[in-house]
Amino acid sequence: MSDDFDAIVIGAGIIGCATAYELAKSGRRTVCVDKNTVAGAGSTANSCAIIRTHYSTMDGAALAKSNYPYWEDWAGYLGALKDEVLARYRETGCFYTCFEKNNYGVKLEVIANAIGIPYEVMTPAKIRARLPIMNPGHFHPPKAADDPAFGTQNGEMRYCLYFPKAGYISDPMLATQNIQAAARRAGAIFVLGERVVSVDQKDGRTAGVTLESGRRLRAPVVVNVAGPHSYKINEMAGVTGGMNIHTRALRVEVAHVPSPAGFDFEKDGSICSDADIGGYWRPEVGNKILIGSEEPECDPLEWVDPDQWNRNVTEQARLQALRGAQRFPTMGVPNSVQGIADLYDASDDWIPIYDKSDLPGFYMAVGTSGNQFKNAPVVGMMMRALIDYCEGGADHDAEPFGFPLPNMDYVLNMRFCSRRREINRESSFSVVG
Numbered sequence: 460m461s462d463d464f465d466a467i468v469i470g471a472g473i474i475g476c477a478t479a480y481e482l483a484k485s486g487r488r489t490v491c492v493d494k495n496t497v498a499g500a501g502s503t504a505n506s507c508a509i510i511r512t513h514y515s516t517m518d519g520a521a522l523a524k525s526n527y528p529y530w531e532d533w534a535g536y537l538g539a540l541k542d543e544v545l546a547r548y549r550e551t552g553c554f555y556t557c558f559e560k561n562n563y564g565v566k567l568e569v570i571a572n573a574i575g576i577p578y579e580v581m582t583p584a585k586i587r588a589r590l591p592i593m594n595p596g597h598f599h600p601p602k603a604a605d606d607p608a609f610g611t612q613n614g615e616m617r618y619c620l621y622f623p624k625a626g627y628i629s630d631p632m633l634a635t636q637n638i639q640a641a642a643r644r645a646g647a648i649f650v651l652g653e654r655v656v657s658v659d660q661k662d663g664r665t666a667g668v669t670l671e672s673g674r675r676l677r678a679p680v681v682v683n684v685a686g687p688h689s690y691k692i693n694e695m696a697g698v699t700g701g702m703n704i705h706t707r708a709l710r711v712e713v714a715h716v717p718s719p720a721g722f723d724f725e726k727d728g729s730i731c732s733d734a735d736i737g738g739y740w741r742p743e744v745g746n747k748i749l750i751g752s753e754e755p756e757c758d759p760l761e762w763v764d765p766d767q768w769n770r771n772v773t774e775q776a777r778l779q780a781l782r783g784a785q786r787f788p789t790m791g792v793p794n795s796v797q798g799i800a801d802l803y804d805a806s807d808d809w810i811p812i813y814d815k816s817d818l819p820g821f822y823m824a825v826g827t828s829g830n831q832f833k834n835a836p837v838v839g840m841m842m843r844a845l846i847d848y849c850e851g852g853a854d855h856d857a858e859p860f861g862f863p864l865p866n867m868d869y870v871l872n873m874r875f876c877s878r879r880r881e882i883n884r885e886s887s888f889s890v891v892g
């Protein structure tokens with residue numbers, strides 16, 4: 460087999476596979492390489508895979524809305540074969556808790572009204588009707604477990620926003636492998652169990668990559684989709700100096716707690732962006748409630764080396780479960796809380812970088828900051844269009860590419876996700892994006 464290609468994608472997570480899928484569909488000889496032996500085994504494997512449309516920025520929300528129909532018609536997006544085993548999207552709706560500190564969600568309403576995202580304002584009475592075990596109490600600000608004021612309720616929230624177009628994928632690795640299969644059908648090749656150790660250059664542009672085994676893959680286009688390792692790949696390519704926004708690996712934990720007795724949370728539960736308690740939650744298989752963190756100020760952020768970090772859950776997961784118990788007073792919190800620990804590839808402003816680099820032919824889809832699983836289908840299409848634009852001779856830094864988002868009337872100016880942007884102050888600076 461020849462090791463000459465038109466494009467190399469580094470990383471076979473959900474976004475790497477979606478990018479390889481689109482590049483292969485464009486007729487490029489595409490290879491996707493991953494150090495793991497199966498696709499989707501990086502940070503995607505432990506993703507909570509919540510699909511929602513609310514974001515703190517108009518562009519962020521538009522990108523999410525544009526992706527939604529692909530989750531609703533997953534088989535159609537993939538061009539799936541009859542009898543293929545596919546990940547299943549479960550629509551549950553999503554609450555967003557509103558209180559003084561987040562200005563009662565007004566910005567989200569403005570965005571939703573502008574681009575046609577359906578939502579409803581839910582008073583405590585309506586919240587109880589939708590989810591009877593949910594206490595619509597007001598607890599903000601989130602506190603450390605040893606804070607004597609932990610669990611103190613200050614009345615009730617005035618209301619939540621409720622976005623009916625939201626849900627989750629319970630098997631994010633299967634979803635990734637579904638895209639991998641579609642990419643293979645489109646002609647992409649996967650080289651798995653091989654680590655990229657250098658990004659090669661010739662005549663001032665990208666020439667390919669070298670693998671730990673010594674094997675060389677050659678191509679004029681290389682795309683860094685290495686998740687929490689993205690900064691290491693950017694360092695290999697020598698492109699970090701040309702970036703104003705950087706990425707780092709952030710360790711996070713997610714708690715899995717049994718649903719309160721007598722309530723089927725898996726069937727009747729919902730999702731919530733619950734900054735009021737400093738977390739988010741959704742139904743989890745096995746009738747559990749999954750409780751993540753929204754990085755409240757009282758919790759230190761744990762930046763790590765993505766090649767050396769603690770994969771065990773700690774007291775942090777228990778703390779998140781205790782915060783969840785404020786919302787669900789009948790939920791017991793076991794002494795030893797189960798869950799997962801994994802990494803976000805966090806950017807400085809929690810907004811991704813989908814961009815070229817200062818090295819011709821080297822691109823990046825990085826900094827996904829714990830909130831881009833849902834956007835994988837359209838990000839793949841956008842990366843392909845950006846590569847077409849730049850390889851066609853356009854200067855994306857001087858004249859940023861505008862990508863017409865599918866499924867809606869909106870052109871996304873990719874300056875929004877540029878490596879050279881200033882910090883976006885509209886961001887939530889949390890996993891909400």
Ligand SMILES: Cc1cc2nc3c(=O)[nH]c(=O)nc-3n(C[C@H](O)[C@H](O)[C@H](O)COP(=O)(O)OP(=O)(O)OC[C@H]3O[C@@H](n4cnc5c(N)ncnc54)[C@H](O)[C@@H]3O)c2cc1C
Pocket residue numbers: 469470471472473474475476492493494495499500501502503504505506507508509510653654655656684685686687688711713801802803824827828829830831832833834
């Ligand atoms: C706990 C958690 C919860 C999340 N919840 C949500 C959510 O609810 N909704 C949402 O939209 N998003 C969520 N996210 C974010 C989302 O999962 C990620 O944005 C997305 O999965 C990133 O996909 P990726 O393909 O970029 O990266 P990854 O899946 O991390 O893939 C990168 C791949 O690159 C490979 N790689 C790295 N270095 C090398 C090398 N040198 N050589 C070869 N291969 C290499 C790795 O092995 C890995 O497989 C969550 C993330 C986490 C961790």
